[in-house]
Amino acid sequence: xxxxxxxxxxxxxxxxxxxxxxxxxxxxxxxxxxxxxxxxxxxxxxxxxxxxxxxxxxxxxxxxxxxxxxxxxxxxxxxxxxxxxxxxxxxxxxxxxxxxxxxxxxxxxxxxxxxxxxxxxxxxxxxxxxxxxxxxxxxxxxxxxxxxxxxxxxxxxxxxxxxxxxxxxxxxxxxxxxxxxx
Numbered sequence: 001x002x003x004x005x006x007x008x009x010x011x012x013x014x015x016x017x018x019x020x021x022x023x024x025x026x027x028x029x030x031x032x033x034x035x036x037x038x039x040x041x042x043x044x045x046x047x048x049x050x051x052x053x054x055x056x057x058x059x060x061x062x063x064x065x066x067x068x069x070x071x072x073x074x075x076x077x078x079x080x081x082x083x084x085x086x087x088x089x090x091x092x093x094x095x096x097x098x099x100x101x102x103x104x105x106x107x108x109x110x111x112x113x114x115x116x117x118x119x120x121x122x123x124x125x126x127x128x129x130x131x132x133x134x135x136x137x138x139x140x141x142x143x144x145x146x147x148x149x150x151x152x153x154x155x156x157x158x159x160x161x162x163x164x165x166x167x168x169x170x171x172x173x174x175x176x177x178x179x180x181x182x
Contacts, residue, residue, distance in 0.1 A: 009125035009174035012154045014145040014166040015137050019043070022143040025164040029147070032160045040095030040124065040146040044088060044138050085117055088139055093120075097146060100124050124148060125174055142167060 016022035022041070030036060080094045081101065093101055100123030104116035117138075118131045124146060126134065134144055145166075147157050151173055161169050 010149060010151055010154055011125045011172045012147045012157050012161070012169065013126065013130070013134065013172065014147075014161045014164075014169045015134075016143040016145065016164075016166050019143060021165045022145055025145055025161050025166065028160050028164055029157060032156065034147065034153070034157055034160070035149065038096065038148045040093065040097035040144075040148075042091060042093050042097060042138060042144040042146070044141055045082075045090040045092060083116075086115070088117065088135065091117070091138070095146070096148060097121070097124055121146075125172055127172055130170065130172065137167075 014022075014025055016025065022043075026036075026039070026041070029039065079096075079098050080092065081098045082090065082092050083101070085091050097120050101116055101120030103123055104119030117135060121131045121134060122128065125148065126146070138144060145161070147154065149157070154171055154173075158169055158171060
């Protein structure tokens with residue numbers, strides 16, 4: 001089993017009201033040189049009884065049908081998954097969060113009593129006191145962008161993301177970040 005690096009437990013979470021703003025955040029991070037393999041996105045889809053919802057990856061990229069289709073094709077995620085999550089509804093996840101979510105489904109012990117989504121968040125370094133708030137944001141149709149990396153990378157990402165109109169941006173460090181010495 002792969003050992004989790006401390007930098008993978010450092011996270012920044014941006015909460016967006018619209019897919020347009022979240023897409024701008026992804027684009028700006030990409031332009032700033034952020035390693036996109038360290039980026040996870042989570043969004044709730046319209047209820048399946050309201051719209052056709054579908055997802056597939058035929059090896060040449062993500063194809064997605066639903067209210068959020070244009071957004072997912074724009075951001076071009078690598079690893080992606082679609083789940084119907086009890087209490088939340090249909091959710092599409094991309095990036096490192098997918099592995100944490102799947103571990104929660106495969107019987108990994110739930111983190112502090114959270115379900116699969118909360119366990120997935122805890123596995124990528126989100127502290128327990130923030131998990132319920134992020135689940136609530138997702139239930140309210142907001143999009144979550146979660147990036148991982150070294151503290152200095154995340155501080156630069158925070159500067160970039162603040163320009164893209166997030167509802168909030170929160171840093172979660174696994175280690176204490178102090179002033180640079182040198």
